[in-house]
Amino acid sequence: MTSPARAARISVLIPCYDDGEHLAEAVASIRESEPVDVVVIDDASSDPRTLSVLDGLRDGEATVVSLEANGGPGRARTLGLARCTTPYVFPLDADDLAEPGVLAEMADRLDADPGAAACVGDILEFGKHTLVRAVPTALDPYRVAYTNEYPVSALFRRSTLDALHGWERTSTTLTGYEDWNLWMDLAQQRERIVHLGAGRIGYRRRLHGPRLNATAKTRHAALYRAMRADHPYLFEQIREHRRRSDLPPHKKLLFPLVYGARARWPMEERLKPWADRLGWWTGASRA
Known part of the structure; x- marks a missing residue:
């Protein structure tokens, strides 16, 4: 007797x-020991x-949803979410790579911890340079109020995304920072995440050319103002979040100065990768 096909947990x-x-x-990088629904x-x-x-993917490797007008990755992810029925959802940019076997491991972690909204791992960056970027082990509202150290690609609980309307933005017509906005949503709701463990890779981020996030940084001040307006409770409680944050005292002091809505200073984009490689600020290390 043939056993029934196992239902997918992950999209x-x-x-x-x-x-x-x-x-x-x-698409080819998604290699798991269990079925995974892929929606492009x-x-x-x-x-x-x-x-x-x-056209080639439509032959069976993935479900392809075609949009008539370009609306940016946040809108695309949200519309794709409506086509999913699985309990867990993993967004992956088309120029990035999944880490083989990690999705099932993440799903197991969320199965074992029903109160966690998402599971994250560290980020392996490759292309212009190769390093592992450390992701905080907990969702820290103080940190995320000023900068986004959390990954685009994490395994989210579907019910949580539905409650937050996915990656929708309502206060601005500008595109960009949709992933950061979602992490702010989660922090404002006091949601909790789990981490795979120090050095455990959640996905591989390709560095090449001007990625969308680099374009968004040219509109940083306007996008940041919109996110602050969308998350009043997060910022009203900022002193309490600062007190509870596990950041060391010097970083608690410097975060509002280094990040937030401030203008970028000359040479910052060139110098920051070198500081990252040395682990001076972000907790990154050479892979």
Whole structure:
């Protein structure tokens, strides 16, 4: 007698806009010992190579959802979320790579801890340089109020995403920082996360060319103002969050000065990677 197919616990959402160069590799990187539903959201691509890759994926490797107008990755992820039925959801950018076997491990952690909203791991950056970027082990409202040290790609509990309307933004028509906005949502709701453990990779982030987050940084002040307006309770309680934060005292003092809405100073983008590699500020190390 043939046993029934095991139902998937996990959906991977991959928004794609003219990124056929990397999309097939992103899909192929999802290698698990259990079934995983892969949903690719074509955000109105027009590049012939991308359209060809999307056509190939429709043959069975993934469900492809095609959007008529480009709305950015946050909107694409949210629309893809509506096509999922699994209890856990993992967003993955089309130019990044999943870490084989880690999704099932994350799902097991969430199965064992029903009160956790998401499971994260550290980030392996590759391309321009190679290093492991440490992700905080807990969701710290004080830290996330000023900067985003949390990953785009984490395993989220589907019910939590539904309650927060996914990656939707309502206070601005600007695109960008949708992942940071979601982490602020979770922090404002006092949600809790679990971490796979120090050095355990959650996904691989490709560094190449001007990624969308770099474009968003050109609108940093406007996007940050909008996020502050969207999270009044988070910022009203900032003194209490500061007291409870596990940051060392000097970082508690410096976070509002180093991050927040301040303008970027000259040479910052060139110097920051070197500080990261030395682990001076972000807890990163060479891979």
